[in-house]
Amino acid sequence: xxxxxxxxxxxxxxxxxxxxxxxxxxxxxxxxxxxxxxxxxxxxxxxxxxxxxxxxxxxxxxxxxxxxxxxxxxxxxxxxxxxxxxxxxxxxxxxxxxxxxxxxxxxxxxxxxxxxxxxxxxxxxxxxxxxxxxxxxxxxxxxxxxxxxxxxxxxxxxxxxxxxxxxxxxxxxxxxx
Numbered sequence: 001x002x003x004x005x006x007x008x009x010x011x012x013x014x015x016x017x018x019x020x021x022x023x024x025x026x027x028x029x030x031x032x033x034x035x036x037x038x039x040x041x042x043x044x045x046x047x048x049x050x051x052x053x054x055x056x057x058x059x060x061x062x063x064x065x066x067x068x069x070x071x072x073x074x075x076x077x078x079x080x081x082x083x084x085x086x087x088x089x090x091x092x093x094x095x096x097x098x099x100x101x102x103x104x105x106x107x108x109x110x111x112x113x114x115x116x117x118x119x120x121x122x123x124x125x126x127x128x129x130x131x132x133x134x135x136x137x138x139x140x141x142x143x144x145x146x147x148x149x150x151x152x153x154x155x156x157x158x159x160x161x162x163x164x165x166x167x168x169x170x171x172x173x174x175x176x177x
Contacts, residue, residue, distance in 0.1 A: 004051040011039050034078050041071045061103055068092045083139075090135045098128045115170055119163030122156045129153060 015036050022032035044067050048059035069089055076084035102121050109117040129152060130144075137144045 001051065004047060007050055008043065008047070011043050015039050034075065037071065037074050037078065041067060058103065061099060064099070065096050068096065087136070087139050090139065091132055094128065094131050094135060098124070113167060115163050115167035119160045119167060122160035122163060125156050126153050129156070 018032040018035045018039075019029070022029055045060055045064050048056040048063060050056065052059060069085075069092065072085045072088040072092060076082055076086075076088070101124065102117075105120055105124075106114070106117045109120075129149060133144050133149060136142060
């Protein structure tokens with residue numbers, strides 16, 4: 001509870017500072033709605049996880065799923081760039097689906113198989129990268145895959161391998177005990 005209060009007061013302080021600076025500099029609200037809305041968005045997403053601990057993770061994920069689209073809409077309006085909402089929403093939808101799959105995976109495999117869940121997450125991140133690249137390729141007329149994406153996929157596969165090795169070692173150690 002204390003940590004959640006400190007978190008809330010810290011973010012509220014940031015909001016007040018932004019508003020005071022913006023009004024002091026320009027005499028009205030100009031740029032401050034951008035950080036203020038972002039701070040409020042961050043509070044809405046993180047507060048359940050902070051106040052409820054591990055039990056708040058699902059509430060935070062639900063909050064993210066619900067509030068990401070209005071946040072992107074507001075952000076696009078504040079900076080007068082429609083693509084923030086259109087491109088951001090498309091990528092956010094894919095990311096939210098991916099995050100819910102990961103949450104279900106960790107819940108299903110539990111504490112005993114956390115390394116296996118992590119390895120599967122890294123493997124699932126490979127098609128996720130492809131999905132995001134396809135979305136961005138269609139919207140921005142860019143190539144679907146480049147050398148940096150290959151590097152990212154290679155690193156994900158290495159992380160998956162290490163995770164599965166750790167899972168195997170943990171199972172083997174558990175069997176010996």
